[in-house]
Amino acid sequence: MYKVIDHTVQAQLITNPPTTRSLTPALRYDELDPLAVRIVFPPDISLDGAEVSWVFARELLAEGLRGPAGEGDVHVWPCGLEQTVIELHTGEGVAVLEFRAADLWGFLQCSYELVPAGGESARLDLDEGLASLLRGV
Template structure:
């Protein structure tokens, strides 16, 4: 049975003009998807009223807590000693979120306790993944 870590954290959505809106997204990690972390936003903040989930590399979160990291749709960087910014790019625009670094570090430590760094490959079922990818081809 898969173990899932689910931490609700506090964040600030940074909007224009410079203002913030408090949010309570959840950070989620599933040992059966050991390379990814997820940010789950509550439905009340989405444009269509549905839950919004962003998935990105656990390594990206780790690197972004230490210094600027990311290419493409997700960028992470420390902002002072106590905060970390996660910037999400989508077709509808860009969301800039500020989290307490301590909350992100705590979540990340829990993920490494569940699946250690470098041992992610032992949790991946490559045969099943290839079968799913090639289904119908």
């Protein structure tokens, strides 16, 4: 049976003008998708009342804890010694979130205990993934 790590953490949504709003998103790691991590936001913060999930590379999170990282829709960087910022870009705007770095490190450590860094490819079922993409072609 496969495992999923689900950690609820505290975050601050930073808005303009500079104010903050506390959030409790979940950090999720699924060993069936070993290259990715998810930030899952509760339904009460979305415009349509539905849960919102962002998926990005686990390696991006690890790199962003050490220094600025990311291109495209997700950027991660340390903010001092105790905080880490994750910036999410959409067509509607940008969400800037601040997390305790220790929470993100703890989550990553748990994910590495499940699937070690560099061991992701052993967990990928590339044949099934390719078959899934080519169904009906």
